[in-house]
Amino acid sequence: MSQEKSSYLTPSVRRVSSNSMITLLGRTIIVFYLKGQHIQQFKQLDINLHDYIQSHSFNIKEIQSIFKQVTTSLMLMHSLGITHTDLKPENIVFANQQKYPDQLNDQDIQLNQQTWEVPLKPMNIIAQAPEVIMRCDTWDTSSDIWSLACLIVELYTGRVFIKVGNNDLMHLAIIQSIFGPIPSYMKQRSKFKTRFNSLPKVQPQKQLYQIIEDQDLLDLLYLMFSIDHHHRINCKQILEHKFFQKLF
Template structure:
């Protein structure tokens, strides 16, 4: 991605002293969590008659039924009669943790102004893996799964070389490149059969990415089979094919993501009527996924696409733009996990990660609802609620914004996590000797959730705060469900086109 796509500094934000580490570059160089990485080396898939990593229990992993790995053929995957059944995660090898922050230069190469989030920056290699993969991954590590001679239509990393006007099979003609990510590239193509433009996700010609894409195809086919009319606003897979060793997935062409629209609109908040409509659609999508025993695990504004991003100026002389249509589609199901299958210890992009994930307590459907709460606050303020890249600071921000983490939650933690984040009588170990002065000041300057939502008491603000309060409860067992949230009084309030409450 280019530096022209960088998030500008808000002029109305409280100015903080320059930070030599990262915070001064937060909006200028992109979100730090986009650069969190775990490198998983490319290696041949091991024989299926041996124990897999997914069958070995580790700390923080949900203990549930694990089925043996299954092999799928393309005919089964393309069939419209895909049965809803647990997806066995494909094995991976050699995991090692890299630093949470990678160089800005390596990250920026994947930034693209026209990127419409069909490929998420937090793409991953298997159902086991949820964190972004290093953009500096060497193609040489994939030598065991790639031919020694690189085809002239691939680059050294296995990405398809996109040329405008070229064909992807005789049906699709490439008209534009929309973006590039870890998994591959997204291009806009003209479909000669349907006589319209579509978006095609071209997966890298590396075996682990091909395997992971087949898992995502099964999930997408399940969603379209269970909701053919797309009442629940999840993106539908229209077609897929294998072209020159690249799995290609065909989707309808939509507008920009919510995050891209915020950025293009100088991070101006959405009107309340639009927040209400987007929230209702998002919760409907999440409730649908949960009814299928699926947890999305990576809800964020980048993974919510606007069907149509056309807009108008709010009023003469003002540059703030208002969307004409707030219909959305939920995308990126590569990390969707069945609740009774293997659960990775870490999921979700940093800003939207639930406390139970950070504290190593395991996770389930409720982690999606925490993410929804963070998204709605961001639409209301224009800024991410928890702008951080480190666990301890993240927990400190939660306590400052929402309130102290309950003792019963701390008691459920393992001794390792307790000693890592808490001290003495279950007090959060923040600040400590390693905490920078800038971090102390930043956390201390944060406003509470009440101050953010209700600086002035009105009926709709009170109802909105009450909904957020139930979405952002620390205890996942007490957190509101998506189905229950849809019946909250907030969704029965009426607003005019400017977002003002009618009644």
Template sequence: DDKDGHYIVRPNESLTQQYKIMRLLGQGTFGKVVECYDRVRRKYCAIKIIRAIPKYRDASKIEIRVLNTLKHHDPLNLNKCIHLVEWFDFRNHICMVFELLGQSVFDYLKSIQFKPFPPTQIQRLAKQLITSVAFLHDLKLVHTDLKPENILLVGEPTTTCTDIRLIDFGSATFEKDYHSAVVSTRHYRAPEIILGIGWSYPCDLWSIGCILVEFFTGDALFQTHDNLEHLAMMNSVLGPLPPHMVMSANKEGQKFFFKESKKLRYPTTKTTKQSKKFVSALKPLQEMVPPNNQHNKFLLDLLKKLLVYEPSQRISAREALRHPFLSCC
């Protein structure tokens, strides 16, 4: 192992007698993902090798619990979430074996130079993604980290049939379990998380709204690393936050607004020219997705129901599946 508890991957070595390491597929804070050959099943697979550090070992045990729940409730995988084949402990590393899949939707977007997806492809991807999320929510699970990097393509991407799998249940939370304060990757983070109001299932639907805009334009909707700038961007695209949400924000969240008017304190004296330029360049949603044909009209209508500030007013995954944008494909 290296000093950070990562397993040192060497191609052609074995992880137990069953698995031969082929190559490194990727790595993250949790550990590494390698492509392996399964000598028993005689096929290739992906193995997530968790860092040999208690914090990451404990987190992976929770992820395994989630993955087992998914598999138990959907043995045929009609809901397109990644299936855990098995897991084992190897030299203090928890290893999770998965089916080998293709590239992520993010890598695919990158490979086509971030060109927008054609309309029918957006529909198919949206339908599959929302089907997966509705299934999770029925099981009382919130994914909390939906983003194009966590949607993998099955096989080669084609414009006609694109089968996907939802991955990375490392931050998935059972509704009844402890909810950490900050969840999800910045660009896809819902307003209630930024304001510290508390979150639940609706935060996944906000992320889906952001993802669908990204499929339509080719660019991430809110490209920022700062809370105030993020709220200012939301303001540009979706208008001001409702005062009652501002009032229920935590102490951190209140700081972004004027006490009396509940308006956003942006720009401040500290705001950079670059930031102001970014924020003012953002167009309202209906200019980003102009409703000039039936497809766009339906998409815009769905987006307006997903990107609702008030979590209790946001459309649910099950409701979204009945939306005309998805029922017409």
């Protein structure tokens, strides 16, 4: 890359291009610009997690291994002020399927400021955190924790946890039916603040404790599914949880 081109990189992009991040995500082959976009091409990897779970199920030991690796990757990103924004099985890729689950890569990274005004929502609708769905004026890396919790439930059950169409108010109604009421301060910061009295009625939802049998995993997921993102557990706290002290 020319010196002129590299001068246009933001501080976040420069940090992503550092040795520590490249070592984690795979060796960068080519870095270039295409139509104004900064592109990083990584080595070719294997099957993604979404395709793998179409024909395979995971036991609790395998879930623990994947959970730990993805959380460790997220912790590094969050330490750099980067929010992934699109954490889902399609973006978790095996480095080598035959050696699964020892080598995983999360190859789809979106670069965002640590806390920022949100002009657009992240892409993964079904795993969006409440503050993102509500278009609150700011959100941060804790939104990834909610998405990670959705991903882990999907690995555990083989099914999407909160299944909704493209209806934000219905999505919020389902979240409330599972995890309780949305704090009033979040409603005031939402673009929907005049519409919360008319959230659609939803059918009774299956509760998390009816799905997850392992009590330590259940406890950890509830901490990750805190509707108030200020109370949501972070990556370091996840890895320190007793679920990761267990041997299966």
